[in-house]
Amino acid sequence: MKTVVISLLGTVLDNRGFNNKRWERWRPTLSLCQHEDLVVDRLELLFQPSFQTIADQLCRDIQTVSPETEVRQHNVALNDPWNFESVYAELLDFARGYAFDIDNEQYLLHITTGTHVAQICLYLLTEAHYLPGRLIQTSPPPRDGSAAGQYQIIDLDLSRYDQIASRFTKEHQEGAHYLKGGIETRNPAFNKMIEQVEKVAIRSQEPILLTGPSGSGKSQLARRIYQLKKKRGQFPGALVEVNCATLRGDNAMSALFGHVKGAFTGAVSARRGVLAEADNGMLFLDEIGELGLDEQAMLLRAIEDKRFMPLGADKESGSRFQLIAGTNRDLFQRVEQGRFREDLLARINLWSYRLPSLTQRLEDLDANIDYELEKFSQKTNSLVGFNKPAREYYLRFARSPEASWNSNFRDLNASITRMATLADGGRITLDGVEEEVRRLCGNWRRIENKPKIAIDDLLDKPIDLFDQLMLENVIQVCQSSQTAAEAGRKLFNVSRQSKASGNDSHRLIRYLAKFGMDFSRVKRFGV
Template sequence: MRNVVIGFLGTQLDMGKRREWRPSVQLCEHPDFPVDRLELIHDQRHYHLACNVAKAIAKTSPDTEVRLVSIDMANPWDFQEVYGKLYDFAAEYGFDEDRERYHVHLTTGTHVAQICWFLLTESRHIPARLLQTGPPREGAAPQGTLDVIDLDLTRYNALQRRFEAAARDHSAMLLGGIETTSPAMQALAARLDLVATGSDAPILLLGDPGTGKSHLAAQIHELKLVRRRIKGRLVQVNCATLRGGQALPALFGQRRAATGVAGSERPGFLREADGGVLFLDHIDELGLDEQAALLQVIETGRYCPVGSEAEVTARFHLIATAASAPGALVRAGRLRPDLHARLSQWVVRLPPLRERRQDIQAHLLDMIDSSERQLDRKTGFNADALVRYLRFAQDPGTLWPGNLRDLHASAHRMAVLAERGRITVPMVEAEIATLIEQWNSATADLDEVLLAEVLPDSARLDEFDRAQLAAVIRACRECANLSAAGRRLFAMSRAEKASQNDADRLRKYLSRFGLDWAAVSGNQPG
C-alpha cells in the first residue's frame, strides 16, 4: 500500500536557516518509510517556500509526489479556526484506505495544529497515524528520527469539550434527531456510539416489535460511514422470508452450475453488503445450516456461493435482531451455541415506549412534522388537544403494545384527518377510541389464554372482570414487585385516596379472585 503523509509546511524549520535538517524534506528520505505522496499544507504568504521544499524533495526523493495544499488561516493559534479549517479539509478529502495508508506529520505547525490533528485522527475524521520526526542525533543517520507518538490532551479542556459535543451529535444521530430525556435511551446512544466507532464485532438488537430496531440499524450504518469504519451500503434482510432451499442462494449467492439454467445466477446478500453493513432482521428465523455457514463468513470473511467450489471474500459489519435474548433462543434450539457466542459480545435492548413515556411528546411532534412533509401542508395541535392526547399517551395504563409503530400510525391518522391543518379535542377523542378498539380486538383472545394460566375457572367471570383482571396480571408481570405494580396501576387515583398503600390495594384486589402476587407473577411475595 502507498504511504501518504499530511502535514503543515514548517515556516521556520523548513527554511533550514538554523540547521541543515528540514523536517518536511528529511521526512521523505527515510529508507524504511517511503513516502509516496506528501500533502503539504501552506498559506499563500509562504507559497514560494512551499515550492522550494517541493523542489528539494524532488531531488532527494524523486519517487515522492508533493501536493501543495493552500489553507489560509488568519490566526494559526486560534483553536476554533484551525480545527474548523482542518475539519473541512478532512471532510472534502477522498480517503481510500484500501489502497493507501495515511499519516499526519506533527513536527511542523503550531501546538494548536497538533492538538487538532490528534482530535481529528482520534475521532476517525482522518483515518491516519500520527508521526513525529526529529533532527539527527550525533553519529546517527542524517535524515533524523521518525516515531509514532501520542499526545496529552489534559490541558486542552476547551477542545475536549468540543470533542465531547461532537460525540453528543453522533449520539443524537443514533436517536434520529429526537431529543430524548430518557436516561435509558441516553445511555444506550452513548454506548452504541463507542461500539460503532471502536468495534467491528456483530451487534445484536433486542426489543419488542415496533421499538425501532430497523431504524436504529440504519442510524448505526450512517454513524459508521461518518466515522469511516465502512464505505459500503446497508443491506437489510428479513430472515423470516428465507425458507427452505432458497435461503442459501439468497444469502450466499448462486452460480449457474447449481441449476444449469441460464439467468439463475445471483450475487447474494453477503456480496452486496461487502464493505458495508449486513442487517439480518430476525436472525433466529434462519435454519441451523444457514447459521453455520454464516458463522464461517463472520469469522473468516470467506465462503463458497452455491454451485461454486471457489471461495470468494466478503467483509461486512453485522447487525442482527432476534425475538428474544440469545440464551433463551439457544435453549429453544433456534440459535446455534457457537453463533450465540459471536452475537453476545454486543447485545443492545431497546426499551419499549411504556418505559420511556417522557419521550412520547418529542416522538409525536417529530412524526407530525414528517406527515406534514408527506401531505405538503402545515399541521399542528390545538393546545388543549395536545394536552388531552399526551394525558392518554403518557398514562401508565396505556401500554402501547405496538410501541413507536402504533404512535406513528396514530400521528399520521390525525395529520391526514386534520383537514384545516389543526388537530382538535374531538379528533383526539376519536383517535383514542380507535387505538383502544384496535388494542382490545388484538388482545381479546390473549386475555383468555392469560387468565387460564392463573385461574382455571375464569370463564365464570363477567366480561368486565376478565378484561380488568387480565390488565392487572400483565402489569404484575412487567413490574419487579407488588409495590411497583400497585404504583403503576393506581397512579391516577392515588391522590384521591386517604391511604396511599398501593401494594395493599392490589393485594386486596387479587384476593377477590383467590389470587396472590406469587400466583400471577411467578415471583415471591413483594
C-alpha cells in the same frame, strides 16, 4: 530536574559535510542544543552502525555549542527504515531496555529526524507511554535567521487542550443526537445506551446485536449507525437489509450466500446474495433468530473468516462487512431449545443493546410526537399540529394504563399519521383525538382478547384421536414451561434417568416437528 532528549540521527539533515560551511546550515539535532531557553542535559542519539562517522561528527559539534550536554550513542538495527513492523519493534526494544528515571529527569522525544515511519513509531510509543515524555519538534529558521531555528514541545495529554477536548465531546454529542433521529430524549437509560452505541459505532467493526420488542426502533437505529459510519468515511459500501423471517429453505441459502446457475431447480441464472452485496459495507439481518441452523453455521464462518460458499459453487467467495443483527426473540432461550447456535450467539453478542418499549420511555412521548408530526409534515409538504386541549388529552391517554402500545413506536407512528391526515386546517382537535383513542383501544382489545387456537388450526392435516389426545397433554406441559428444556425434563422424567447425557429439548422438538409444530409456536398460541 534534568532534561533528556531522545533523537534519531538525521542521516540527511544532520549530515552537512565536514567543512566549516556546515555551521551555516540548519541541523535539527544540533539545533536542540543551541537554544538559550532549552538546556539539554543529555542527548540519547539513536542511529544505525553504518552512519557512525556522521554521528561522531555531530557529537563533536554538540560539544562545541553546548559543552554541558552529555551525548550517549545507541546503535539500533533499522535495516529497513521504511518497514513499519521492524522499526516499531526495534524502537520498542530500546524503550523497554532504557532505564527511565521519571522522578529526576524529564524526557523529550525528537520527531523531526528519521523516516516518516520512524517518526510515527516514536509518536505511537510516546502516546502508549512506553516512552514517558513529551514530543519535541524542531524547524528551520526563517531566511537570514539564526541557524538554531525554532522548536515546539507537544504534550499528548489531550485533556489539557480544552478546545480539542470540547471538540471531541461535541462530536460525540452530535453522533448520539443523530442516532436518536434528532429527538431530544429524556429517558436516562436510553440516552446512556445511545451514547455507548455511538462510541462503538465509530470505533468498532465487530457485530452489533440489537434486541427489543417489535416496533422499538431496531431497524431505524441500524440505518442510523450505518449513516453515521458512512459520514465518518468508514464505509465505501452499501447498507443491505434482510428480514430473516422471510427466508426459508433453498431461498434462505440463495438470498444470503448467492448461488450459481443450475444450483437447484429454477436457478436459471446466478445470484450474488446479500453477503456479497454488503462487501465493504454493512449487513443488517433483522429477526436473525428465525434463521435455520444450516444458515447460521455458514453465517458464523462468514463473520469470522469473511469467506462463504455460494449454493452450488465449487469455490469460495469473500466479503468484508460489518454485521448488525436484530431480534425480538430471547436468543439464549432459543439456544436452550436447540434452535440457535451457541457459538453464533457468542460471536454476535460482543456488543448487545436492548431497545426499550414505548411504555418504558413515556418521558420521551412529547419529543416523539413532535418527531412524528415533523415527519408527516415533510412527507406531505403541509404543517400539522395539535391544539392545546387535544394535545393534553392525547398525552394523558398515552401515559395511562389504558394505552398498551402493543406495537410500540409503530403504533405511535400510525396514530399520529391518522390524526394528521384527518385534521382539517392543519389542526388536530379534541374530537379527532377522542376518535383516535377509541380506535386504538378497540385495536388493542381485539389483540388481547384474541381467541385461543384449536389444535386443528395448528395442524397441517388431520390426525388420529390417539395422537390428538397425546399432543394436547404435551402442549399443556409446554404452555406451563418457560423453555423446551424445562418441558422436556417434565415429559421424559423417567427415561432421561437411564441416559448418560440426555437432550430432552431435542427429543421434544423432534416430537412436535412430526406434527409441523415447534415450541415457540405452541407457546405463542394458547390451545
